[in-house]
Amino acid sequence: MSAGTRVGIVLVSHSAAVAVAVAELARGLAGGGDLAPVLPAGGTPDGGLGTSSELIRSAAEAAERGAGVAILVDLGSAVLTVKALLAEGDELPGNSRLVDAPFVEGAVAALVTASAGGDLDAVAAAASEAYAYRKD
Amino acid sequence: MGEGTGMTETFGVDFLVRWLAAVAEAVDREADRLTELDSAIGDADHGANLKRGFAAVTTILAEEPPATPGAVLTAAGRQLISTVGGASGPLYGTLLRRTGKTLGDGDRVTREQLAEALGSGVAAVSQLGGAQVGDKTMLDALVPAVEGLRASFGAARAAAEEGALATVPLRARKGRASYLGERSVGHQDPGATSSALLFAALDDVARTEGAS
Numbered sequence: 001m002s003a004g005t006r007v008g009i010v011l012v013s014h015s016a017a018v019a020v021a022v023a024e025l026a027r028g029l030a031g032g033g034d035l036a037p038v039l040p041a042g043g044t045p046d047g048g049l050g051t052s053s054e055l056i057r058s059a060a061e062a063a064e065r066g067a068g069v070a071i072l073v074d075l076g077s078a079v080l081t082v083k084a085l086l087a088e089g090d091e092l093p094g095n096s097r098l099v100d101a102p103f104v105e106g107a108v109a110a111l112v113t114a115s116a117g118g119d120l121d122a123v124a125a126a127a128s129e130a131y132a133y134r135k136d
Numbered sequence: 137m138g139e140g141t142g143m144t145e146t147f148g149v150d151f152l153v154r155w156l157a158a159v160a161e162a163v164d165r166e167a168d169r170l171t172e173l174d175s176a177i178g179d180a181d182h183g184a185n186l187k188r189g190f191a192a193v194t195t196i197l198a199e200e201p202p203a204t205p206g207a208v209l210t211a212a213g214r215q216l217i218s219t220v221g222g223a224s225g226p227l228y229g230t231l232l233r234r235t236g237k238t239l240g241d242g243d244r245v246t247r248e249q250l251a252e253a254l255g256s257g258v259a260a261v262s263q264l265g266g267a268q269v270g271d272k273t274m275l276d277a278l279v280p281a282v283e284g285l286r287a288s289f290g291a292a293r294a295a296a297e298e299g300a301l302a303t304v305p306l307r308a309r310k311g312r313a314s315y316l317g318e319r320s321v322g323h324q325d326p327g328a329t330s331s332a333l334l335f336a337a338l339d340d341v342a343r344t345e346g347a348s
Contacts, residue, residue: 050181050221076312077223083264084217084226088233 006036007114007123008063010096011107012056012073012082014049016042022104026111036114038107039063051077053085060092068095068120070110072127074103095120101127145347146244152208153197154344158337160190166333173326177313181222182326189220189228205245206253209236223311224327227261227274234260247347251285251292258282265310272306272313272320274327281335288348293332293339300328 009026013019019042026038041059044050056071063069069092073079082098085091097120099106106127113126163170163186171183193212202208213233216225235257239245245253258278267273277299284295301324308320342348 044221048221050185051225052221053218053225077221077226080223080226080264081217084230087230087260087264088214088217 005066006117007067007110007120008060008065008069009036009038009107009110009114009123010056010059010063010069010071011038011040011042011103012051012059012071012078013040013042013103014051014074014076014078016040016047018042018074022107025104026107029108030111030115033115036111037063037065038111051081053081053091056082056085057091060096064093064096068097069093070097070099070114070120070123070127072099072101072103072106072110097124099124099127100131102130105130105133144246144248146246147205147250147345147347148244149202149205149208151341151345152205153201155338155341156190156193156197156208156212158341159334160194162333162337163187163190163330166330170326170330173324173329176323177308177316177320178326179222179312182224182330185220185222185224186228186330189216189225192216192219204239204241204243206236206239206241209233209239212236223265224330227265227327228330230260230264231257231278233257247289247342248286251282254278254282254285267310270306271309272303272325272328273308273310274325274331276300276303276306276325277328277331277335281331285335285338289335289339289342290348293335296332296335300324300332303328 011019011022019040023038023040039059039062041055044052060069071082109130110123110127113123167183167187174180174182193215196215202211209232213229217229235253238253238256267275269275269279277296280299281292281296284291303325308314313320
């Protein structure tokens, strides 16, 4: 990884509003300074609920700055679409990774870690670790 | 078109294109029924989603005609992943794409080769969704259909339809329907139902060729 390049984050939700809001939330909680790119890919291109490979692809391309892309997803077709696109081989930037993480908490952890200069492994691990924080 | 005079019958690009066109027609015809089944245990978009996806498949195959049977299915699979917008897109997309890749770049395929390749496609679907036979998913139709196809197109159709009907008493273990638990029992799975349409269309197209 060259100096200054950071892992990009893509947030895939069935809802455009959810993806945009979680990106905003993550930016807000990640604190000030120069943040890593976090791109929402929510809903379908016509504004409906669902998953769009087109929106995911363009968000991943925009998030890729040379250090890889961590993709967080909500559920169902969002998970399956990203997996299918990754299996395709050439549909997403080469170092894109589906990260197994809770959507909201994982987005915050991923953005904090990516903004601090963590590599893709570190970003993925931080996002996944968010599962370990129990709430009861 | 099927070719065979006592020798093993083989199928070319035209056959695969006509199969997918027949699927598009069937999905269009049955869209309301698929959506109705999906409204009972899913999110009521299966018919509309597949209709949009297979219409887009028909378009891309007309605009950019692939050169081999494998390429027809690979292109169709990619198109489904791109256009459906629901879980059925990556699932059916993976089925066709993996089947196409397994067929390779031969000009013609036998029914047995198609069955073999579809077997690998079905395995990829199972891996992608993490589902098995009995989970009340499309696999309940696909797995027996592929077994049936090793014998004949008609056997594949019958096995798929039987598999789809057999999902009625099952409890869903995957997808949105699984949140319903016991309340998913008593409804036919929409994905298994649409999978049966694929094999009914395949049998129809084979019959018009005089193939079995």
